[in-house]
Amino acid sequence: MITVRVPSPLRSYTAGAARVNASGGTVAELLGDLDRNHPGMRFRMIDEQERIRPHIRIFINQREVRALSEALSATDEVHLICALSGG
Amino acid sequence: MASTLWIGTRKGLFSLRPDARRRSWRLSGPQMLGHIIHHVVQDPREPRRLLLAAKTGHLGPTVYTSIDRGRHWLEAKTPPAFRKVAEGEKPRAVERVFWLTPGHPSEAGVWYAGSAPAGLFRSADHGVHWQPVAGFNDHPMNPKWAAGLSTPDGELLHSVRVDPRDARHLYLAISIGGVFESTDGGADWAPLNEGVAADFLPNPDVPYGHDPHCVILHPQQPDRLYQQNHCGSYRLDRPARRWVRIGEHMPKNIGDVGFPIVAHPRDPDTVWVFPMDGSKVWPRTAIDGKPAVYRSRNAGSSWRRLATGLPRTQAWFTVLRQAMCTDAAPRLGLYFGTTQGEVWASTDEGESWRCVARHLPEIYSLTHAS
Numbered sequence: 520m521i522t523v524r525v526p527s528p529l530r531s532y533t534a535g536a537a538r539v540n541a542s543g544g545t546v547a548e549l550l551g552d553l554d555r556n557h558p559g560m561r562f563r564m565i566d567e568q569e570r571i572r573p574h575i576r577i578f579i580n581q582r583e584v585r586a587l588s589e590a591l592s593a594t595d596e597v598h599l600i601c602a603l604s605g606g
Numbered sequence: 607m608a609s610t611l612w613i614g615t616r617k618g619l620f621s622l623r624p625d626a627r628r629r630s631w632r633l634s635g636p637q638m639l640g641h642i643i644h645h646v647v648q649d650p651r652e653p654r655r656l657l658l659a660a661k662t663g664h665l666g667p668t669v670y671t672s673i674d675r676g677r678h679w680l681e682a683k684t685p686p687a688f689r690k691v692a693e694g695e696k697p698r699a700v701e702r703v704f705w706l707t708p709g710h711p712s713e714a715g716v717w718y719a720g721s722a723p724a725g726l727f728r729s730a731d732h733g734v735h736w737q738p739v740a741g742f743n744d745h746p747m748n749p750k751w752a753a754g755l756s757t758p759d760g761e762l763l764h765s766v767r768v769d770p771r772d773a774r775h776l777y778l779a780i781s782i783g784g785v786f787e788s789t790d791g792g793a794d795w796a797p798l799n800e801g802v803a804a805d806f807l808p809n810p811d812v813p814y815g816h817d818p819h820c821v822i823l824h825p826q827q828p829d830r831l832y833q834q835n836h837c838g839s840y841r842l843d844r845p846a847r848r849w850v851r852i853g854e855h856m857p858k859n860i861g862d863v864g865f866p867i868v869a870h871p872r873d874p875d876t877v878w879v880f881p882m883d884g885s886k887v888w889p890r891t892a893i894d895g896k897p898a899v900y901r902s903r904n905a906g907s908s909w910r911r912l913a914t915g916l917p918r919t920q921a922w923f924t925v926l927r928q929a930m931c932t933d934a935a936p937r938l939g940l941y942f943g944t945t946q947g948e949v950w951a952s953t954d955e956g957e958s959w960r961c962v963a964r965h966l967p968e969i970y971s972l973t974h975a976s
Contacts, residue, residue, distance in 0.1 A: 526664075528662055528664050528665055529665070558683065559668075559681050559683070562666055562668070562685060562687070563665035563666045563668070564665070564666070565666075566666060566687075566699035566700070567687035567688050567689070567690055567699050567700070568688075568690060568691060568697040568698070568699050569690070570697070570699065572664075572665070572666050574663060574664040574665075575664060575665075601664035601665075602664070603663045603664050605663075
């Protein structure tokens with residue numbers, strides 16, 4: 520299982536958990552597994568054209584993900600980041 | 607009569623409930639603190655149900671439903687979304703759900719939603735699952751009708767109106783794009799903009815490309831439409847197709863630019879607007895810092911300024927298109943919410959005003975629920 524770190528705006532989907540486990544060989548599969556276990560979570564991050572939303576960033580360990588097809592290994596840690604500024 | 611004003615703001619959801627005489631108002635909330643609430647609408651067919659259009663700064667757009675008059679909210683299982691495009695097609699994704707309209711009384715559970723960028727969506731199960739309305743979103747003319755001329759909040763599809771005599775007769779509006787009509791339940795659409803100015807376009811005499819800010823249909827006289835446009839206030843009495851500019855009867859120093867237009871629920875000839883400054887660089891504030899509501903009792907042939915109780919000077923708010931409403935009381939209440947987070951109330955049809963809430967976030971939507 521892969522550890523996923525969940526930012527506070529998405530914790531309403533994880534019953535408040537800041538860290539959850541999910542499985543998948545790619546980022547897309549991982550997000551699918553997350554959505555099965557935490558319904559609705561994926562669409563808040565990924566739009567209907569399979570693009571990462573403008574104020575969401577996804578990191579595999581220390582590296583930012585550019586495509587949902589990127590591969591994952593069981594030892595990876597995925598960070599979901601909310602990136603926004605302004606009042 | 608139980609009564610609630612739902613206040614959708616840039617930072618969450620609030621509500622106001624009056625005492626029996628509407629003298630004292632109790633503010634509740636926030637619910638969903640930090641969420642951007644564009645519209646909150648009660649289902650007149652089943653008043654315990656409410657729908658709410660929301661997003662946050664970070665997260666994508668969605669809809670919430672309540673079955674207990676707004677005490678608890680559940681997120682839609684399939685929020686409004688465009689169909690996934692084929693390779694080579696221009697991708698569209700909903701950035702915000704901007705507008706909600708209950709369907710026809712004969713169609714329990716049906717709702718419509720409008721989005722930015724301009725998209726029309728339909729739910730048949732009280733807002734839990736949404737599907738794109740292909741007849742509009744994929745209409746061959748859609749790329750021209752919704753050409754991507756955005757407002758600061760995006761290209762907004764709003765003012766979805768359902769003819770109470772015919773569930774298949776629909777209107778909608780796009781800022782910027784114009785007003786459109788369907789007579790077959792949304793399978794096909796046609797522009798309905800004759801007579802409306804579009805003086806921001808190189809060729810103002812166009813069939814679409816206008817900027818309607820708010821379009822209403824009178825529930826008791828559904829052939830009577832009013833429109834507050836970027837370029838003036840209009841009335842249309844169907845089956846005519848040419849809008850009449852009723853804003854020409856406004857004082858010249860005030861003009862007829864604004865966002866909302868509200869009709870008396872029992873008198874199709876009575877209508878209120880909140881003019882804003884559309885001069886020079888378009889400040890979009892109360893004109894000269896002196897906010898006023900204007901009312902017509904004769905379908906726009908003449909207007910009267912109503913400002914008693916409102917700030918007399920140095921008040922620079924405006925009122926957005928979803929932020930002015932009436933209640934349903936025999937002695938009609940009229941309300942507006944401001945971009946500076948105040949709610950103003952009148953129980954004499956606009957003759958006098960009282961501020962009943964202040965210091966809220968910027969108000970996007972003010973709606974009445976019975």
